[in-house]
Amino acid sequence: MKFFRSHVLVSVDPKSLERGAHEVIDALNDELYSQGLIDEVQVLETSRIGDPLRYGPDMMVYPEGVHYTNLSIDDVPFLVQEHFLKGRIVEKFLEKEEKVQDEELGTPTPKELRIVLRNCGKIDPNNIEDYISEEGYLALGKILADYTPEEVVQVILDSGLRGRGGAGFPTGKKWQFARVSQTKTKYVICNADEGDPGAFMNRRILESDPHSVVEGMIIAGYAIGASMGYIYCRAEYPLAVKTMNIAIQQARELGLLGKNILGSSFSFDLEVRMGAGAFVCGEETALMASIEGSRGEPRPRPPFPAVKGLWGQPSNINNVETYATVPIIVLKGAKWYASIGTEKSKGTKTFALAGDVVNTGLIEVPFGTTLREIVYDVGGGIKDGKQLKAVQTGGPMGGCIPTEYIDTPVDYETLSELGSIMGSGGIIIMDEDTCMVDIARFFMEFTQDESCGKCVPCRIGTRRILEILTRICDGNGRDGDIETLEFLSQQIKADSLCGLGQGAPNPVETTLKYFRDEYVAHIYDKKCPAKVCKGLITFSILDGPCTGCTVCARNCPVNAISGERRQTHAIDPDICIRCGICAQVCNFNAISIN
Amino acid sequence: MAVSITGQGFIDPTQEPMQKEIIDDILARNATLPGGLMVILNELQNEIGYVSATMQQYVATKLRIPISKVHGVVSFYSFFTTTPRGRHILKFCMGTACYVGGAPQLIEKARQVLGIDPGETTPDGAVTIELCRCDGACSQAPGSDCRR
Numbered sequence A: 001m002k003f004f005r006s007h008v009l010v011s012v013d014p015k016s017l018e019r020g021a022h023e024v025i026d027a028l029n030d031e032l033y034s035q036g037l038i039d040e041v042q043v044l045e046t047s048r049i050g051d052p053l054r055y056g057p058d059m060m061v062y063p064e065g066v067h068y069t070n071l072s073i074d075d076v077p078f079l080v081q082e083h084f085l086k087g088r089i090v091e092k093f094l095e096k097e098e099k100v101q102d103e104e105l106g107t108p109t110p111k112e113l114r115i116v117l118r119n120c121g122k123i124d125p126n127n128i129e130d131y132i133s134e135e136g137y138l139a140l141g142k143i144l145a146d147y148t149p150e151e152v153v154q155v156i157l158d159s160g161l162r163g164r165g166g167a168g169f170p171t172g173k174k175w176q177f178a179r180v181s182q183t184k185t186k187y188v189i190c191n192a193d194e195g196d197p198g199a200f201m202n203r204r205i206l207e208s209d210p211h212s213v214v215e216g217m218i219i220a221g222y223a224i225g226a227s228m229g230y231i232y233c234r235a236e237y238p239l240a241v242k243t244m245n246i247a248i249q250q251a252r253e254l255g256l257l258g259k260n261i262l263g264s265s266f267s268f269d270l271e272v273r274m275g276a277g278a279f280v281c282g283e284e285t286a287l288m289a290s291i292e293g294s295r296g297e298p299r300p301r302p303p304f305p306a307v308k309g310l311w312g313q314p315s316n317i318n319n320v321e322t323y324a325t326v327p328i329i330v331l332k333g334a335k336w337y338a339s340i341g342t343e344k345s346k347g348t349k350t351f352a353l354a355g356d357v358v359n360t361g362l363i364e365v366p367f368g369t370t371l372r373e374i375v376y377d378v379g380g381g382i383k384d385g386k387q388l389k390a391v392q393t394g395g396p397m398g399g400c401i402p403t404e405y406i407d408t409p410v411d412y413e414t415l416s417e418l419g420s421i422m423g424s425g426g427i428i429i430m431d432e433d434t435c436m437v438d439i440a441r442f443f444m445e446f447t448q449d450e451s452c453g454k455c456v457p458c459r460i461g462t463r464r465i466l467e468i469l470t471r472i473c474d475g476n477g478r479d480g481d482i483e484t485l486e487f488l489s490q491q492i493k494a495d496s497l498c499g500l501g502q503g504a505p506n507p508v509e510t511t512l513k514y515f516r517d518e519y520v521a522h523i524y525d526k527k528c529p530a531k532v533c534k535g536l537i538t539f540s541i542l543d544g545p546c547t548g549c550t551v552c553a554r555n556c557p558v559n560a561i562s563g564e565r566r567q568t569h570a571i572d573p574d575i576c577i578r579c580g581i582c583a584q585v586c587n588f589n590a591i592s593i594n
Numbered sequence B: 001m002a003v004s005i006t007g008q009g010f011i012d013p014t015q016e017p018m019q020k021e022i023i024d025d026i027l028a029r030n031a032t033l034p035g036g037l038m039v040i041l042n043e044l045q046n047e048i049g050y051v052s053a054t055m056q057q058y059v060a061t062k063l064r065i066p067i068s069k070v071h072g073v074v075s076f077y078s079f080f081t082t083t084p085r086g087r088h089i090l091k092f093c094m095g096t097a098c099y100v101g102g103a104p105q106l107i108e109k110a111r112q113v114l115g116i117d118p119g120e121t122t123p124d125g126a127v128t129i130e131l132c133r134c135d136g137a138c139s140q141a142p143g144s145d146c147r148r
Helices: A014-018 A021-034 A073-085 A128-133 A138-146 A149-159 A171-180 A201-208 A210-224 A238-253 A284-291 A320-332 A334-338 A371-378 A412-417 A436-450 A456-473 A481-495 A499-503 A506-514 A516-523 A551-555 A581-585 B017-030 B036-048 B053-063 B067-076 B096-100 B103-114
Strands: A006-011 A041-046 A059-062 A066-068 A187-192 A228-233 A269-274 A315-319 A348-355 A361-366 A388-393 A399-402 A426-431 A539-541 A591-593 B088-093 B127-132 B144-147
Touching (some): A006 A021, A014 A021, A187 A210, A187 A284, A201 A238, A210 A315, A269 B036, A284 A315, A315 A320, A320 A334, A361 A371, A388 A436, A399 A506, A456 A481, A456 A516, A481 A506, A481 A516, B017 B036, B036 B067, B053 B067
Parallel strands (some): B088 B127
Antiparallel strands (some): A006 A059, A059 A066, A348 A361, A388 A399
């Protein structure tokens, strides 16, 4: 038997063969021969090494146990000389440690276009140099050198960028209003109070690409003539606050924040302020009250913040995503940005996809992408092969869109036509097991609790709606309830002070419009079609499948289940609290819900 | 959040030298900051764990603002609590994705295991169950957050 000092195993699975595994082996043997190593190194074929879907032929070298990947025949001579002749491991081809799968940001699907999220997951958020290497702060340098503030405003106007906080007001116009206010002190504010349940795009941008927000805010400061900016971040995002503070510190150290930025006459600084768990502070006037250290209560507009904002001074307030988009618009030009999206809604929008969909997480698609594409092409369809029932957009001020409208292209206008809103961009997919009345009640519970209490329609109106919805879900719905709900919704919408109240009835109105039959079933037939509402369902044990294993009886928190071992058990409906634990623990699907 | 201004039944942080030092430090650093009240209360809540009625009075006196202003802010925001909570806080996210994804069942289970309702603390002071608004971890729903 012949002995070799080294053995090389090359993968020859179908994918590697497709990428030239045999050619690599031939080249290896040729090179080893010409270097006079053919008697010392043996090349062998083996099955799959590593992940052949991503890389070219893989190679293991023993006795070192080195894993090389992504090889082509052109690399072979260099590799042989370095590794086998000189005994040096070639770092370039080393198999890198598998990247940990990002639970929020998967690989982009073909329907996606990542502009705002371009750096997320790719750069180190705590290292400003990583951002700079991705053309970071280049836009800032460009405007400070070549643009007047008016020209910056014009670029943003031309790009067609609209506020990503939900209302979709043209950002350029907002900047223009703040620009023309003639005062010495002005403020730039970033709304990072992303309170909508189901939305986490802003959190991810703040945590993964904080400098894009910092740069966007400096540019805004230059455009409107402000020298101070605040980032108002909600207390639920401690990591985002930490990351932003590090980013601001690093930008200061490099002279990108502070006095005479990049040698210009422009000075600007930033500070992070934390909220304390009040949803209404996402409303701009409430947010400013909160920065001022007061109760976060909205005030009537006008005067708009651009005229009278923080501490009575003209202020420009935009959402995180809006600011994060600004640098790339400046770099690539307004024309480029305006070429993406629909006629009235330009560019891309990030959405947080959650609920009963296969791929939950962050996505970014151009405006005009249909809901169907978002749910099925990007989201991968409904979990467990179930049927789609509704798409909820816009958070608690949004609405539920039924499957009939799934081919609607998403932009600011189409969503409001359907009675919903763009909101900050949470999309929750609901399958057939969701009760729409219960969902309306859930959202109303949220808005009722988060209503600041300043204006009567919102404070009392939402309370009355919640009482009626709770009554309906408990099985005590009355004739006339639907009409009362409709009346109250109109009143609250018309008379509330801020967006919270004006949007609060949206979930009720849309579910009433598209899922009225469910309300009817709850009120008149005393049935919950989705079998969710506790007051309208009963649990019973089926005679056939029940094996009398006693597992349900042992797990029942109120001892409502009785029965002998190996005999069919029974649930006492008077004791049962309908918690559903028996159905979860039963191994034989013997619990029936009616 | 209902608060009784008098009688709390525990040692007050403003009477306890070590905690008083922390409070004074927070006040000294932020007293002149524009809009500093929110910053001060946030830091107090983080460092001390709550903002009691006497602490509110202390802050008001130091900042020379009416106590009604301090109490108004404390009672407005859900993050500020006026009484100590358990050593561990078990927070269940009640965001939409978590709600649809089974948060109510998780809470029901926690209630059974710990024998307390959300908002309450176990008699030994170990655990408080709280419900919170969306934590922004919707793609991993249902979520909960355990602290300390």
